[in-house]
Amino acid sequence: MSGDARCIGVFDSGIGGLTVVRELRRRLPNERIVYFGDTARVPYGIKSNQTITRFSHEICDFLRRFDPKMIVVACNTASAVALRDLEAALPIPVIGVVEPGAKQAVVLARGHSIAVIATEATIASDAYRKAMEKYNSGSPVLQRACPLFVPIVEEGRRPDDPITRSVIADYLTPLMHLDPGVIVLGCTHYPLLKTAIAEFVGPDIHLVDSGEQCAAGVVERLRAHEALNEEPGPGSLTCYVSDNPQRFKELGQRFLDHPVVDVTWISNEQFLSHTYEPAPSHA
């Protein structure tokens, strides 16, 4: 039998990566997904490259205990900063969110300028601009850190909340003056603001959800390598977090668009121990 029934490992600094999982599950409903959210050390967006890279390696070491066929870095900050390093260190494919989002943005921009909105660290890394340069698009790239978007999403403010609206206007107005053809949502929290952003920028600007593009890239890659899970039956989502599983469950539903059922807290000792044996994940 061809195919590969092993799980897909996914990680994020916290809860945002569940928007990528949502897209993965929509496309690949029978895959087993093991997710790690580093909620004890979230957010990564204000941390140094060295620290983010160390955290990412530690998480991949943890995820590898589940024998994944692929690791998805469902965190823009970690993708921007640590992806090359992880690819070099790991014997399985590692897919980030920056590259697929950058590619799609260039395709849609057709030479118009491209605006990237993301966390401080992602913007400082210049990763989107560098990824776009490969395609020689000629599109000017504008970048803007939007530090209030993550807490606004985590607070559960709705798209029509006046604070949500005024913060969006505050960050995006200077970008609109530069007439972008595309705006890249360069943080996995931002899809929850997509409706409100679309309303503000109007119908002529494409919004690229880099998590959605990443999920499409995962499908393509697994298919090309004949590594999709061909066993029948529904897939599963097993989540591990380094802190506060209750908050993860409560907030997670909005990100996943589905209740987050199976969440286990991993202590620091379990996280760093190389002998920790997770219980078998649910079928």
Place this chain on the structure above:
Amino acid sequence: MSGDARCIGVFDSGIGGLTVVRELRRRLPNERIVYFGDTARVPYGIKSNQTITRFSHEICDFLRRFDPKMIVVACNTASAVALRDLEAALPIPVIGVVEPGAKQAVVLARGHSIAVIATEATIASDAYRKAMEKYNSGSPVLQRACPLFVPIVEEGRRPDDPITRSVIADYLTPLMHLDPGVIVLGCTHYPLLKTAIAEFVGPDIHLVDSGEQCAAGVVERLRAHEALNEEPGPGSLTCYVSDNPQRFKELGQRFLDHPVVDVTWISNEQFLSHTYEPAPSHA
């Protein structure tokens, strides 16, 4: 010679504790202060009690290498959650920010209701309410988490910024309906919003800065124990951070009201190693 020339250890999850240091230096200009900001793991406000307590113990272990005469927990979240535990474990006095702020609020409220604004974890801990109960004040205590205030301060938004104003109105309007006599700024970032909050609530409501009260408490305690530094000459501030010293310097000036000069990054290995020998701090 009486007095105690040893340093005062101060810590916070990040940069906010510098508002407490500012008040300490104003009152005790010739003390030596060693500060630790846990910028690799900031913020604590959304983390569990167990994790916050573990982090706090690790930091106190680090600070004790400098032989402090006292440790100031300049972080409301850590004070709310871990203070009792630290007091029990350490052979030197440990002073937090919650207790002094709670006491001052009760004094000023004179039976009117008291509003506490703070991070999610501080509010969830109910620490301010519990601390106020000791004084049998009869004041009703209202509590409200304000998760956007920290990123607004760190972004450097000014008191007259429209976003600052509308977020303050959004959080405080429901509290104003309950006619509080006092509002406690229960997070060390919030003093940077004090002007804007005062403008919104008007002159009839007392604002209690718990960091300021904490500094007053430190002076009182050292004086009572004849442990003030009686050596002549100016004091010093030596800062250690677990990540991103550059960002700490850049942002720190606004919190300290003075340039933050002496900042050293401590690697995770140095932080957890019990043999790390810091260079002697500047005179």
